[in-house]
Amino acid sequence: MAQKHQSAAAPGPEPKKRRRVGFSPADAGVEANECIKIYLVSSKEEVGSPDVSCVTPVDLNDFFDGDGKIYGYQGLKISVWINSISLHSYADITFQSTTNGDKGITDLKSALQNIFAETIVDSKDEFLQTFSTEKDFIRNMVSNGEVIHSGVTDGSSINAQVAPSDLQVLRMEIGSPNAGLLYSRLVPLVLLFVDGSNPIDVTDPDWHLYLLIQKKEDKEEPLYQIVGFTAIYKFYRYPDRLRMRLSQILVLPSFQGKGFGSYLMEVVNKMAVAENVYDLTVEEPSEKFQRIRTCIDINRLLAFDPIKPAIDSAVETLTKGKLSKKAQIPRFTPPSDAIEKVREALKINKKQLLKCWEILIYLALDPIDKYMEDYTSVITSHVRTDILGKDVEAPKKQVVDVPTEFEAEASFVVFKSVNGEEGNSNNVQVDENKPDQEQQLKQLVEERIREIKLVAEKVSRTCPKVRI
């Protein structure tokens, strides 16, 4: 990591961030997001090349204490280069001058080290050398990994950037030789690109890495590059099963949006089925990843015959009568034996199946426009129960004024009416939040239907699509 000082008044070698008392000039600081640019490069020619565009991390401000700002520098520019083969990094720091104002001078070295840890090197030369000295880093690290999938089986090409035959998914137990070291070099990428993530505990042997690798033919030996990876926790379920929980997944920015995330997820699904775990869940999926996961699961469910009768029956109920006119709308959930079969065969848990179920019904309604009103009532009923919870369904509580010998302001009676019906009293207090609740409910229903339509559209466009 280098610091270039272009002013005559250069500060000491390692400026420390410190609060000053007295009459220091006020310093508005600069947001880390504004002055730091990050570049992922795979060759030394790409370092500094105008053809390489910067990548967008989650939020760099998070790495700077307090308000996410850097203080004490004028004209600060930080370019961080990450070698996507060896995972080393180098920060090129330039500024015009420093001023030790009221917020002190931010210690850039320690802030960057919080993100990049030991992957960051001090000099540009050292960094440039990593392209040759460390070019076999990934290949050496994964040499003990178990190849669980290679290329594609249906002959389709995943995209133009990577030939399918060059793809490999390897699995490593975190305790196996080199896996911990490899993960420690991946941590900066996790911190930078996976929102809200924390590094996994490399001392816990129940963690597994699934690495999506591109093997490119190079002079003598193939060159290995990480396209993406996921960390999965395997844990015990009483009495004799194991469960899998996907906890973080990342496709390197230059490979995103080209089907690699879906590919990796499909391989993980395949492994969960092959190993007959109890189920495979995902820890706090982002909206985008959840959508990808749902698209994949919908395709799997569409090909799963045992649930067809249950879908047909739900569709028949929905198309038979005017549901939206009915006081009580049945909840359109799969029968328990279908839930069980799906979990056992596809490792999709109940929560995820319920999400997919709404989309499966939507896809089966033909023509959809004819049934949209009833379908919307069904989704409204689901959202009401899911989000607003039992309160909405619960018997109505009423507050009634009654004659009292106590202080009138402090006295009231609450009673619960039978069957949730409201009494005729003129003094019933209306829940002040009710109109607000209804408005929020309407918005949530609209959002859910938008999401359902989006996934249904993607599935219809790509179906049938089983790529591995």
Ligand SMILES: CC(=O)SCCNC(=O)CCNC(=O)[C@H](O)C(C)(C)COP(=O)(O)OP(=O)(O)OC[C@H]1O[C@@H](n2cnc3c(N)ncnc32)[C@H](O)[C@@H]1OP(=O)(O)O
């Ligand atoms: C548990 C967690 O870790 S949650 C956090 C997830 N990770 C991150 O957010 C880190 C940054 N992002 C990433 O690493 C990646 O973008 C990932 C992992 C989220 C996704 O990987 P990518 O390779 O970019 O996704 P992929 O190219 O496979 O899918 C992109 C699109 O194709 C669509 N698609 C994929 N497979 C299918 C399919 N079988 N049928 C229909 N559509 C599909 C997806 O819905 C998605 O569409 P969208 O972008 O409009 O939502």
